[in-house]
Amino acid sequence: MSHMGYGCLMALDRDHVLRSAAALLTRKSTATMDEVAKAAGISRATLHRHFAGRDALVRALESLGIEECESALDAARLDEGPAGDAVRRLVRELEPAAGLLAFLYGENQLFEGESQNEGWARLDARIAALFRRGQDSGEFRIDLTPAWLTEALYGLIASGAWAVLDGRVATKDFQFMIVELMLGGALRREEP
Amino acid sequence: MSHMGYGCLMALDRDHVLRSAAALLTRKSTATMDEVAKAAGISRATLHRHFAGRDALVRALESLGIEECESALDAARLDEGPAGDAVRRLVRELEPAAGLLAFLYGENQLFEGESQNEGWARLDARIAALFRRGQDSGEFRIDLTPAWLTEALYGLIASGAWAVLDGRVATKDFQFMIVELMLGGALRREEP
DNA sequence: CCCATGTGAGACATTCACGTCTCACCACGG
DNA sequence: CCGTGGTGAGACGTGAATGTCTCACATGGG
Numbered sequence: 001m002s003h004m005g006y007g008c009l010m011a012l013d014r015d016h017v018l019r020s021a022a023a024l025l026t027r028k029s030t031a032t033m034d035e036v037a038k039a040a041g042i043s044r045a046t047l048h049r050h051f052a053g054r055d056a057l058v059r060a061l062e063s064l065g066i067e068e069c070e071s072a073l074d075a076a077r078l079d080e081g082p083a084g085d086a087v088r089r090l091v092r093e094l095e096p097a098a099g100l101l102a103f104l105y106g107e108n109q110l111f112e113g114e115s116q117n118e119g120w121a122r123l124d125a126r127i128a129a130l131f132r133r134g135q136d137s138g139e140f141r142i143d144l145t146p147a148w149l150t151e152a153l154y155g156l157i158a159s160g161a162w163a164v165l166d167g168r169v170a171t172k173d174f175q176f177m178i179v180e181l182m183l184g185g186a187l188r189r190e191e192p
Numbered sequence: 193m194s195h196m197g198y199g200c201l202m203a204l205d206r207d208h209v210l211r212s213a214a215a216l217l218t219r220k221s222t223a224t225m226d227e228v229a230k231a232a233g234i235s236r237a238t239l240h241r242h243f244a245g246r247d248a249l250v251r252a253l254e255s256l257g258i259e260e261c262e263s264a265l266d267a268a269r270l271d272e273g274p275a276g277d278a279v280r281r282l283v284r285e286l287e288p289a290a291g292l293l294a295f296l297y298g299e300n301q302l303f304e305g306e307s308q309n310e311g312w313a314r315l316d317a318r319i320a321a322l323f324r325r326g327q328d329s330g331e332f333r334i335d336l337t338p339a340w341l342t343e344a345l346y347g348l349i350a351s352g353a354w355a356v357l358d359g360r361v362a363t364k365d366f367q368f369m370i371v372e373l374m375l376g377g378a379l380r381r382e383e384p
Numbered sequence: 385c386c387c388a389t390g391t392g393a394g395a396c397a398t399t400c401a402c403g404t405c406t407c408a409c410c411a412c413g414g
Numbered sequence: 415c416c417g418t419g420g421t422g423a424g425a426c427g428t429g430a431a432t433g434t435c436t437c438a439c440a441t442g443g444g
Contacts, residue, residue, distance in 0.1 A: 030302060032401065043422045045405095053403070084379060106298050109354055110222060131378070141372075141380045148369045149378055151355045152348055159347030160340075162301055168339050177340045180333075185377030186323070186341055187276060188333045224431065235392045237435095245433070 014050050018064055021057060026099035027165060029106060065104045066119035068097040073126050083134025084183055091179045102158035124150055156182055206242050210256055213249060218291035221298060257296045258311035260289040265318050275326025276375055283371045294350035316342055348374060
């Protein structure tokens with residue numbers, strides 16, 4: 001009986017398609033369904049069998065991005081240890097999803113209401129809570145709002161992902177550049 | 193003889209259309225030519241008389257953005273005084289163009305070759321030179337490359353502009369949030 | 385007064401991506 | 415051996431945005 005419905009092969013293919021689409025759309029956010037299909041090595045018909053339409057594909061990518069971010073937040077253990085170290089762990093865990101995140105970050109400036117705000121809001125809240133914890137512990141300055149620090153982190157990750165794609169920043173420097181600018185800024189610290 | 197060609201009224205209108213389009217496209221980067229025309233208070237036909245097509249409009253916006261950035265760089269006097277102060281002046285002068293800049297920054301992740309790279313490259317070089325000057329004077333840390341600092345500045349300005357548009361950051365805090373994060377980072381400085 | 389210029393409104397063809405459909409093919413299991 | 419399910423290729427209709435065109439109107443100067 002091969003009426004397995006959503007068999008294992010389907011699931012694997014779906015994930016593979018999603019990854020390919022993420023990689024392509026990161027570079028060319030207006031890519032055609034045809035290009036997405038070709039990038040995944042399947043035909044447009046099969047792509048349509050997996051995702052009803054372009055909207056469905058983008059929403060699936062959004063879900064994937066939210067999932068990966070939540071996993072990254074979990075793995076980064078934001079509640080443990082100094083907040084600065086938590087930020088370092090966060091950026092490290094977030095790096096694999098940086099490209100997808102950059103695409104979604106640019107996409108969300110568009111659609112005012114159709115995005116899955118619940119998921120993003122939860123992520124925002126968790127990251128903002130980390131920055132607030134750092135402020136309460138005296139580790140972070142209090143004249144920059146947690147909301148702005150969260151926004152800036154997204155922006156820097158997107159900028160970093162694009163800079164790496166364009167070859168303006170080396171892949172191995174991605175984490176360092178973002179974390180160091182985010183935490184320490186451009187000014188040289190006084191030697192302690 | 194009213195064959196004045198590019199008369200004064202045309203020029204004024206053209207600039208007004210450009211500003212309106214910039215304001216609209218900052219919020220909705222996929223706005224229709226019809227919407228752009230309506231936003232400028234003119235008809236689509238007249239819009240087409242000013243700009244041959246959508247590409248021409250975007251390229252005109254790009255030129256406008258480059259112009260405004262160059263003016264801002266001039267006004268900021270990047271060569272004078274401490275580099276940190278120059279960065280503050282730069283962000284202050286750049287704020288009026290932040291929305292347009294955010295739109296163009298997102299747009300340039302697309303079109304790989306059709307953008308006016310010469311203009312942007314000149315701006316990049318001037319800003320990178322500022323960061324390099326700060327490094328040479330010992331004011332800025334040397335473990336963050338000028339190219340990354342330049343990229344990060346663009347990213348933070350875009351993030352700031354979007355955050356202001358969405359109401360997540362107050363307009364009056366725009367400069368402060370960007371400059372302070374850019375220069376000082378999130379970590380609290382030791383009291384000197 | 386008349387004419388020229390710029391404009392708005394709208395019709396029109398074109399392009400492009402999308403979504404749906406059909407059909408042939410291939411691998412797989414019964 | 416044959417049927418079934420998933421796939422690729424491609425045709426087809428649709429809708430949206432674009433670019434071009436014409437025509438009527440208003441304003442302003444000669």
